[in-house]
Amino acid sequence: MGLKDKLHKLKLKYKDTKVSAAYNAIHTFLYMPNETTHSGAHIRAVDDLKRTMNTVIMALVPCLIFGMFNAGYQHHLAAGEIEAVSNGFFSSVFWSFDNLVVGLWKVLPLVVVSYVVGLTVEIIFATIKKHEVEEGYLVTGMLVPLIVPIDTPLWMLAVAVVFGVVIGKEVFGGTGMNILNPALTIRAFLFFAYPTWMSGDKVWVHGAVERANEIAGGAQLDAISGETILGSLAQGAEVKYSVSDMFLGFIPGSVGETSTILILLAGLFLVFAKIGSWRIMLSATIGALVMGLIFNGVVSSGWIGEGSKFFGLMSTEFWHHLLIGGFAFGVVFMATDPVTASQTNKGKWIYGFLIGFISILIRVFNPAYPEGVMLAILLMNVFAPTIDHYVVQGNIKKRMKRLKLKTA
Amino acid sequence: MAEVTEEKVKAKEPKEPLFSKKNKKLLSDPLADNNPITIQVLGICSALAITAQLKPSIVMAISVIFVLGIGNVVISLMRNIIPSKIRIIVQLVVVAALVIIVDQVLKAFAYTLSKELSVFIGLIITNCIIMGRFEAFALGNGPWKSFLDGVGNAAGYGVLLIIVAFFRELLGSGTLFGIKVLGDPIEKTGLYAIGYENNGFMVLAPMALITVGIIIWIQRSRNKALIEDH
Numbered sequence: 333m334g335l336k337d338k339l340h341k342l343k344l345k346y347k348d349t350k351v352s353a354a355y356n357a358i359h360t361f362l363y364m365p366n367e368t369t370h371s372g373a374h375i376r377a378v379d380d381l382k383r384t385m386n387t388v389i390m391a392l393v394p395c396l397i398f399g400m401f402n403a404g405y406q407h408h409l410a411a412g413e414i415e416a417v418s419n420g421f422f423s424s425v426f427w428s429f430d431n432l433v434v435g436l437w438k439v440l441p442l443v444v445v446s447y448v449v450g451l452t453v454e455i456i457f458a459t460i461k462k463h464e465v466e467e468g469y470l471v472t473g474m475l476v477p478l479i480v481p482i483d484t485p486l487w488m489l490a491v492a493v494v495f496g497v498v499i500g501k502e503v504f505g506g507t508g509m510n511i512l513n514p515a516l517t518i519r520a521f522l523f524f525a526y527p528t529w530m531s532g533d534k535v536w537v538h539g540a541v542e543r544a545n546e547i548a549g550g551a552q553l554d555a556i557s558g559e560t561i562l563g564s565l566a567q568g569a570e571v572k573y574s575v576s577d578m579f580l581g582f583i584p585g586s587v588g589e590t591s592t593i594l595i596l597l598a599g600l601f602l603v604f605a606k607i608g609s610w611r612i613m614l615s616a617t618i619g620a621l622v623m624g625l626i627f628n629g630v631v632s633s634g635w636i637g638e639g640s641k642f643f644g645l646m647s648t649e650f651w652h653h654l655l656i657g658g659f660a661f662g663v664v665f666m667a668t669d670p671v672t673a674s675q676t677n678k679g680k681w682i683y684g685f686l687i688g689f690i691s692i693l694i695r696v697f698n699p700a701y702p703e704g705v706m707l708a709i710l711l712m713n714v715f716a717p718t719i720d721h722y723v724v725q726g727n728i729k730k731r732m733k734r735l736k737l738k739t740a
Numbered sequence: 741m742a743e744v745t746e747e748k749v750k751a752k753e754p755k756e757p758l759f760s761k762k763n764k765k766l767l768s769d770p771l772a773d774n775n776p777i778t779i780q781v782l783g784i785c786s787a788l789a790i791t792a793q794l795k796p797s798i799v800m801a802i803s804v805i806f807v808l809g810i811g812n813v814v815i816s817l818m819r820n821i822i823p824s825k826i827r828i829i830v831q832l833v834v835v836a837a838l839v840i841i842v843d844q845v846l847k848a849f850a851y852t853l854s855k856e857l858s859v860f861i862g863l864i865i866t867n868c869i870i871m872g873r874f875e876a877f878a879l880g881n882g883p884w885k886s887f888l889d890g891v892g893n894a895a896g897y898g899v900l901l902i903i904v905a906f907f908r909e910l911l912g913s914g915t916l917f918g919i920k921v922l923g924d925p926i927e928k929t930g931l932y933a934i935g936y937e938n939n940g941f942m943v944l945a946p947m948a949l950i951t952v953g954i955i956i957w958i959q960r961s962r963n964k965a966l967i968e969d970h
Binding site: 487491503525526 | 935940941957
């Protein structure tokens with residue numbers, strides 16, 4: 333008797349007990365459940381919720397691996413131990429064992445904490461509500477470590493995950509009922525609760541905070557600065573990274589969001605697998621470009637001078653906005669969340685466009701919130717049902733008109 | 741609210757002891773199962789604005805108890821001579837007078853607190869709980885009952901304010917009444933020595949709303965009768 337059969341047997345034993353929800357969750361994670369539905373009409377399809385979630389996770393894995401190497405690379409680079417990458421994406425300076433060790437050491441705990449805490453909350457709620465544990469946290473749990481700074485203290489992450497899962501999801505009724513994207517709720521909580529750990533020039537490179545503390549304590553060391561590109565631009569400072577660095581991802585930032593090329597490939601994969609909505613991705617990109625062009629236009633027509641505090645970000649070339657910050661990651665993985673996005677096709681265009689438009693707007697006009705895409709997506713999550721409502725109403729009106737024309 | 745008409749209907753009853761069962765209920769009901777904030781969802785604005793710290797919340801609670809207790813009695817005494825067409829204006833005059841008294845007393849005896857609370861004392865006038873109780877209760881009941889009802893509702897409001905402020909001050913600033921109970925965040929003593937940090941989100945208004953929401957959630961899951969059907 334294989335493990336699979338044993339698990340099926342155990343399931344019968346635990347049926348209707350308190351642990352059944354937790355047990356079933358682990359069971360269905362490992363194997364296809366051995367039960368079939370008996371009543372009602374059904375659509376037979378292979379892409380159940382579990383497969384959808386797994387596809388997204390597959391798309392996220394390259395970003396995670398790149399993030400690990402990048403964590404080590406940024407750490408060693410800032411410490412002056414290695415030279416900057418100059419010879420393309422597959423540079424051996426970047427893909428080195430030393431970098432991976434630092435990455436594993438710092439990133440894996442984030443992943444583990446995110447999953448353990450999140451799934452514990454899910455299982456507790458499933459047990460109380462006597463529901464099955466839903467798959468929703470699989471993706472959220474992988475997204476969370478990718479969108480936080482590398483040095484985020486683990487207990488803060490745990491607090492934020494509890495908050496995000498309970499207030500962002502469970503109070504609305506669990507997976508599929510939430511209004512806000514749980515991963516972004518978790519990040520927004522961290523951002524507002526512990527701003528010193530979520531912004532500034534120290535948190536993006538592993539070791540920078542410790543080094544700053546040592547220097548404050550009187551040690552004779554060089555300070556490590558890990559300013560993100562957005563941070564430098566907001567202060568009007570020179571950006572020391574080339575466009576190809578930005579595109580390939582050799583820049584400081586949250587763990588998994590730096591490499592635009594990998595995110596782009598993941599986005600194409602999601603569109604190809606028909607899991608992510610290409611309408612949202614495309615319209616968000618258009619929205620961001622339009623806003624960027626407007627700002628470029630304002631600068632080139634001389635409406636604001638170089639003294640203005642918005643000048644740095646406004647004069648950034650419009651298409652650079654797609655490469656810096658978390659824009660690409662947010663648009664590909666967060667804005668396309670099927671639960672919180674608009675459901676209608678026309679609605680998706682409006683929803684995506686406004687996400688792109690507003691994220692660049694926030695990014696430029698409020699340097700205190702450099703990650704505009706997070707706030708833009710959360711804002712549009714709230715408006716998505718309204719957009720859908722008016723799209724549907726508009727459609728009904730159009731058809732009524734057609735009907736009247738025919739009958740008249 | 742739905743209760744409005746119900747309570748108005750309650751006719752005058754024959755003499756009963758000052759603290760009869762019914763009267764006690766007037767005082768205790770708003771503290772829990774008919775709490776003005778968690779059940780009637782009134783007076784939320786000030787609950788969000790001033791609950792970042794305990795001290796102003798307690799002052800606010802006392803002020804509202806004073807205004808609503810006295811105001812209910814005054815309205816109740818005048819209830820038979822107020823023309824119903826202008827009753828809102830009369831009610832406003834009464835609240836405004838009482839609020840000004842509170843404001844002046846605070847300015848005279850607790851100036852820093854009065855600065856901290858700034859406009860929110862003045863805004864007691866617009867607190868929905870006060871107009872709500874005048875309309876729903878004081879206009880249809882005798883002065884003693886109105887007094888109990890006013891004090892009860894204001895106390896229910898105050899209790900919630902204090903609960904919310906307790907969590908917000910403790911988690912947001914690490915203090916209670918300004919005393920550093922969790923240690924010193926700058927010198928890194930107490931909890932801060934092991935890496936704890938204050939939760940800046942708790943100081944912001946959204947967290948007050950979420951805290952109130954969590955209290956409502958707990959209250960309703962303990963007492964299922966409070967859950968409305970749709």
